[in-house]
Amino acid sequence: MKRNVDIINFVEEIVGCISGAGKDTTLYKYLEWLNQLCQKSFPLFRERYLPIIVAEKKKEGKKPFLSVIVRTQGKRPETLRETLLCLEGQSNGDFEIILIGHKLNEEHRKVLNQIIEEQNRTFREKIRYFELDYGTRTTPLNMGFSHARGEYVAVFDDDDLVFDNWVDEFFKASKKKTGTILHAYAFTQKWMMIDTDEGVKAPRATGAPNGELYCTDFDIIRQIWQNCCPLHTLAFPAYMFQEMGIIFDETLTTTEDWDFFMRTAFVAGVTDIKKPTCIYRLWENTETSSVLHDKTEWDKNYYKIQEKFAKSPVLLMGDEIQRAVAEVKKAAFPEQWIYRTPRITSPMLYINRGEGFNPEDVIISHNMTARPLFDIVFDLGDDEEPITEIRFDICEEGTFIARDIMAIVRYKDGQSEVMSMWEGRYNGYPVDNQIVFMTSDPMIIWKCDVKRKISGVRLVGQIHCDFSEQLMKKITAQIEVPDQRKLTLYYRTDKDFSEECSLKVFDDSETLNVIFDLKGRKGINRLRFDPGDAGGIFLNNFKVIILYGNNKKRIIGIKDCDNNGVRVLDGIAFLKSDPQILWDVDTKEEVLEVSVQGKISAVDDHVLKMLLKSKYL
Amino acid sequence: MIEKVDLQIQSVIYGNEKKNLLKTMDALANAIAVERREMGLLGNIYLRYGDATESAILSEDEIEAIKEKYRDYFEFNYIYFGFNSGSARGHNILGENCKSEYMMIMNPDVIVSPRYFIEIMRPFLVDGVGMVEARQTPVEHQKDYDIQTGETGWATTACAVVLTKLFHELDGFDSETFFLYCDDLDFSWRIRLLGYKIIYQPLAPVFHAKTLNMNGSWKPSKAERYYSAEAALLMAYKWSNMSRLEILLRNFKTSNDEFCKKAAIEFEKKRSEGSLPKQIDGEHKIGQFLGNYYSRNRFIL
Numbered sequence: 001m002k003r004n005v006d007i008i009n010f011v012e013e014i015v016g017c018i019s020g021a022g023k024d025t026t027l028y029k030y031l032e033w034l035n036q037l038c039q040k041s042f043p044l045f046r047e048r049y050l051p052i053i054v055a056e057k058k059k060e061g062k063k064p065f066l067s068v069i070v071r072t073q074g075k076r077p078e079t080l081r082e083t084l085l086c087l088e089g090q091s092n093g094d095f096e097i098i099l100i101g102h103k104l105n106e107e108h109r110k111v112l113n114q115i116i117e118e119q120n121r122t123f124r125e126k127i128r129y130f131e132l133d134y135g136t137r138t139t140p141l142n143m144g145f146s147h148a149r150g151e152y153v154a155v156f157d158d159d160d161l162v163f164d165n166w167v168d169e170f171f172k173a174s175k176k177k178t179g180t181i182l183h184a185y186a187f188t189q190k191w192m193m194i195d196t197d198e199g200v201k202a203p204r205a206t207g208a209p210n211g212e213l214y215c216t217d218f219d220i221i222r223q224i225w226q227n228c229c230p231l232h233t234l235a236f237p238a239y240m241f242q243e244m245g246i247i248f249d250e251t252l253t254t255t256e257d258w259d260f261f262m263r264t265a266f267v268a269g270v271t272d273i274k275k276p277t278c279i280y281r282l283w284e285n286t287e288t289s290s291v292l293h294d295k296t297e298w299d300k301n302y303y304k305i306q307e308k309f310a311k312s313p314v315l316l317m318g319d320e321i322q323r324a325v326a327e328v329k330k331a332a333f334p335e336q337w338i339y340r341t342p343r344i345t346s347p348m349l350y351i352n353r354g355e356g357f358n359p360e361d362v363i364i365s366h367n368m369t370a371r372p373l374f375d376i377v378f379d380l381g382d383d384e385e386p387i388t389e390i391r392f393d394i395c396e397e398g399t400f401i402a403r404d405i406m407a408i409v410r411y412k413d414g415q416s417e418v419m420s421m422w423e424g425r426y427n428g429y430p431v432d433n434q435i436v437f438m439t440s441d442p443m444i445i446w447k448c449d450v451k452r453k454i455s456g457v458r459l460v461g462q463i464h465c466d467f468s469e470q471l472m473k474k475i476t477a478q479i480e481v482p483d484q485r486k487l488t489l490y491y492r493t494d495k496d497f498s499e500e501c502s503l504k505v506f507d508d509s510e511t512l513n514v515i516f517d518l519k520g521r522k523g524i525n526r527l528r529f530d531p532g533d534a535g536g537i538f539l540n541n542f543k544v545i546i547l548y549g550n551n552k553k554r555i556i557g558i559k560d561c562d563n564n565g566v567r568v569l570d571g572i573a574f575l576k577s578d579p580q581i582l583w584d585v586d587t588k589e590e591v592l593e594v595s596v597q598g599k600i601s602a603v604d605d606h607v608l609k610m611l612l613k614s615k616y617l
Numbered sequence: 618m619i620e621k622v623d624l625q626i627q628s629v630i631y632g633n634e635k636k637n638l639l640k641t642m643d644a645l646a647n648a649i650a651v652e653r654r655e656m657g658l659l660g661n662i663y664l665r666y667g668d669a670t671e672s673a674i675l676s677e678d679e680i681e682a683i684k685e686k687y688r689d690y691f692e693f694n695y696i697y698f699g700f701n702s703g704s705a706r707g708h709n710i711l712g713e714n715c716k717s718e719y720m721m722i723m724n725p726d727v728i729v730s731p732r733y734f735i736e737i738m739r740p741f742l743v744d745g746v747g748m749v750e751a752r753q754t755p756v757e758h759q760k761d762y763d764i765q766t767g768e769t770g771w772a773t774t775a776c777a778v779v780l781t782k783l784f785h786e787l788d789g790f791d792s793e794t795f796f797l798y799c800d801d802l803d804f805s806w807r808i809r810l811l812g813y814k815i816i817y818q819p820l821a822p823v824f825h826a827k828t829l830n831m832n833g834s835w836k837p838s839k840a841e842r843y844y845s846a847e848a849a850l851l852m853a854y855k856w857s858n859m860s861r862l863e864i865l866l867r868n869f870k871t872s873n874d875e876f877c878k879k880a881a882i883e884f885e886k887k888r889s890e891g892s893l894p895k896q897i898d899g900e901h902k903i904g905q906f907l908g909n910y911y912s913r914n915r916f917i918l
Contacts, residue, residue, distance in 0.1 A: 078820070081730060081731070081732070081822070082730070082754055082822050085728065085730045085754065085822055085823075085824050086754065086755055086824060088644065088728055088824065089728045089824030089826065091826070118647075118651050118731040118732065119647070119731060120643050120644055120646070120647030120731070121647070122643055123643075161754060161755035162755060163755055163826065163827070163828075164824075164826035185831070187829070187833050189833075194764045194819070195764075196767075196819065196820055197765075198736075198739065198820065200820060202752075202819035202820050203819065204757075204764070204819060204915075205757040205759075205915065205916070206915055206916065207915075207916050208759070208833055208834075208916040208917060208918055209756065209829060209833035209918075210832075210833050211830075211831050211832050211833045212832075215831050215832075276829060276831065278755075279755055345831075345832075366831075562871055
C-alpha cells in the first residue's frame with residue numbers, strides 16, 4: 001500500500017459500486033478509519049522519521065530478514081552483554097542489531113562502547129549503533145524502526161533472553177504468512193541481581209521457566225483488555241511503520257508496546273508460532289518500568305490506550321470469532337467446573353488408514369480455548385492417503401465428563417461435515433446426554449468417508465468434573481458384572497505371559513477362594529491373576545498364598561503386587577476391562593500351589609465416590 | 618607482573634555441523650583476545666577436538682584452514698577417534714597428555730561470552746579452588762551456589778575449567794562407569810574428596826542451546842532417559858548410598874518406563890558380573906543425595 005494514496009477517494013469509489021451503501025456502513029467506516037490511522041501521526045512521522053527511512057532505503061548492500069532493536073541506557077552492562085550473547089547464539093544469522101544508547105551519561109557511554117568493542121568481529125559487523133539524547137522511552141523505538149533495513153523488526157530490551165531458535169522461528173513463519181505480525185511463545189522466569197566480589201552485579205535465576213502466562217496463542221479479544229504478549233515475542237513487518245506510517249505513541253510513558261502492537265495487529269493480523277523462543281525475566285530486586293512509574297501513571301496510560309481501541313473498528317477473522325464465542329460461553333459455567341476440569345495439554349488425533357490405529361500416525365495439537373471448553377484444530381496438511389477412521393484422545397487420564405463434543409471434518413474440496421459424539425464409538429459411559437470417561441486413555445472414534453480427502457479436523461466441546469450423587473448412581477447402574485467369572489492364573493517362565501501357560505477356574509461367588517495347582521511347571525518367575533475379563537469390579541481383602549517345593553509358604557498382600565486398577569480404600573477398583581494383578585516369585589524354589597483369596601464386588605457408587613475423592617479432594 | 622599459565626580447551630564432537638564448530642571457535646578466539654588485552658594471564662592455548670562420529674567431520678584441508686585462521690589465538694589439534702567414545706572417555710583421551718596448568722572442558726555447541734576467560738580464571742586466584750563452572754544461558758542451571766563465594770556442590774562440564782593436576786591425579790573421568798550422564802558430577806565430587814572447592818562463576822555466561830517443553834520442563838531424548846536412569850543407579854552404588862540404590866532398583870523394576878526397567882536389568886547384570894565400580898565416600902562426607910537430585914536446587918526444571 002502506498003502511503004500517499006487517498007484512501008477516502010478509494011473508499012468512496014468502492015462504496016459507490018455497492019448500491020445503497022453509504023457513509024454509515026461498516027465497510028465505509030472501516031476504510032475511513034484505516035485512512036485516518038495512516039495519517040494520524042503524520043507530522044511527526046514526516047518531519048522526523050521519513051527522512052531517515054528514505055536515507056536508509058538509498059543505502060546499498062544486502063538487506064537482512066530481521067532488524068533487532070536493542071534500546072539501552074547503559075545501566076545494566078551485565079544483562080546487555082548476555083542479551084548480545086543470546087543474539088550471537090542464534091541458529092539463523094540473517095539479522096542486524098540496531099543498538100540505541102538513550103540519554104547516556106559519560107560513564108554509561110564508555111561502558112557501552114567497551115561492550116561493542118569487545119564483541120567478536122563477525123558479530124560486531126551486525127551491530128549498528130545510534131545515540132539519542134532526547135525523547136521518552138518510546139522515541140528510541142521510532143528511531144530504530146526508521147533505521148531498520150530488515151523485512152521484519154523486533155524489539156529486544158537490554159535484559160531479555162532468547163533461545164537459539166528466536167530469529168529462525170520468525171523467519172520460517174514469515175515465509176508462510178508474509179506481512180502478518182509474528183508471535184512466538186515466551187516463558188516467564190524469576191531473576192535477581194546479586195553483588196559479586198568483583199563489585200559487578202550478576203544475574204541469578206531464582207525460579208524455573210514457566211509457560212503458563214505467555215505460552216498461549218494471541219487472542220485479540222483478551223489482548224484488547226490486557227497485554228499478554230511481551231515485546232520480544234513479536235516481530236513486526238517493517239512496512240507497517242515505514243510505508244503506512246504507524247508509529248509508536250511518544251506521549252505514552254508505559255505500555256507503549258501494547259498500543260503499537262494492537263494498532264498494527266488490527267491491520268496486519270497476527271500469526272502464532274506456537275513455540276517458546278524466549279524468556280521474559282521477572283526481576284525481584286532491580287529497577288524495572290513496573291516500579292519506575294506509579295500506579296496512577298500506569299492507569300492513565302491504560303485508559304488512554306483503551307480510548308484509542310474504542311474508536312477502532314476491528315476486523316475479526318474466523319478463528320477469532322470462535323474464541324470470542326468460547327469466552328462468552330465459558331462465563332456461563334460454574335467456577336468449580338473450571339477449577340476441577342483436567343487440562344488438555346497435548347490432545348491427539350490418531351489416523352486409521354484401513355489397518356488399524358498406529359502410534360506413529362498421530363497428529364498432536366493444542367487447545368485454543370480455556371477450560372472447561374476445548375477447541376482444537378488438527379491440520380492434516382498435504383496428507384493425501386485415504387482415511388477410514390479418526391480417533392480423538394482427549395487427554396491421558398480419565399475421570400471426567402464430556403458433553404457437546406463435535407468433530408468437524410474439513411475436506412479438501414472446501415466442504416465440511418459435523419459429526420456429534422453420539423455418531424462415534426467411545427470408551428466411556430453415556431449418562432444424561434454426556435459421556436463419562438472413568439478409565440485412562442479416553443477416546444472417541446469416528447468413521448470417515450474414505451473417498452474424500454480430509455484437510456483438517458476441528459474438535460470442539462466441553463469437559464468437566466461435576467460428579468453429582470445422582471450421576472454416580474447412574475454410572476454404577478451401567479456397570480454389568482457377569483453372573484459367572486473366569487478367574488485365570490498366568491504363570492511366566494520365559495519372557496511374557498501366554499494363554500498356553502495359564503490355569504482357568506469359573507466361579508460366581510462374591511468370596512474369592514481358589515487354589516491353582518502348579519506342580520510340575522518348572523522355572524516360574526512371575527505370576528498374573530486376572531479376576532475376569534470385564535471391568536467395573538472392586539477387589540477387597542486380596543491375599544495370595546504361595547506354597548513352594550520346600551514346603552515354605554509366602555503370603556502376598558495387595559501392596560506387594562503390581563496391578564492395572566486404582567487403589568481405593570483398602571482395595572483395588574478395576575474400571576476398565578482386562579483387570580490384572582501381578583507379582584514375582586522366588587525362582588530358587590519350585591512353586592507347587594497358589595491360593596488366591598479376597599472379596600469381589602461390582603464398583604458401586606460408594607467406591608466411585610471414594611475414587612473421585614482421592615483424585616479431586 | 619602476572620605469571621602466565623597455559624590452558625588446554627577440549628571438546629568431544631559428535632555429528633556437529635561445521636559452521637557451528639567454527640562459530641564456537643570464533644567466540645573462543647575473541648574471548649582470548651579480550652583476555653590478553655585486559656588481563657594477560659593466559660599464555661599458550663591449545664584447542665583439542667576429539668571426533669567420536671562414525672566418519673570424520675573435518676577433512677585434512679579444513680583442519681589446516683582452522684589451524685591457519687586461529688594461529689594467533691590457539692593451537693588447534695583434531696583427533697578422529699573412529700568410535701563413539703561418549704563424553705567421559707573422549708575427554709580422558711583428549712586430556713591424557715595435557716601439560717597445561719589448566720584444562721577447559723566444554724560442549725562443542727557452547728558460545729563463550731567476550732569476557733569469559735577473564736571471569737572464569739579469576740576464582741583460581743584464591744587457593745584451594747579446583748574447578749570453576751561457567752553460567753549457561755538462556756537456561757541457567759538450577760543448582761544452588763553460595764551468593765558470596767560462588768561455592769557449589771558440583772560443576773557441569775558443559776563449560777568448566779579445572780586444574781590439570783587434579784584431572785591427572787583422579788585419572789580423569791570415570792568413563793568405565795559413566796557413558797553420558799553424571800560423569801561430571803562424579804568427577805566434581807572426587808575433586809572435593811581431594812579437598813578442593815568447586816566455584817560457580819555467574820559473571821562468565823556461555824550460550825548453550827536448550828529445548829524446553831511448553832511447561833518449561835526439560836525435554837530428554839530416549840537415550841538421555843536411559844542413560845540418566847542408569848547413571849542414577851551407578852551414582853548411588855559408587856558413592857555408597859545403598860538405601861537409595863535399593864529404592865531406585867525397586868522403583869525401576871516395577872516402573873512402566875521401559876528405560877528405567879532396562880537400566881535396572883543392566884545394573885543387576887553388572888552386579889552379577891562383578892563389573893560395578895569401586896565404592897567410595899563410605900562416610901558420606903561429600904556425596905549428597907536429595908531425592909532425585911545431587912545438590913540443593915534453587916528451582917526444578
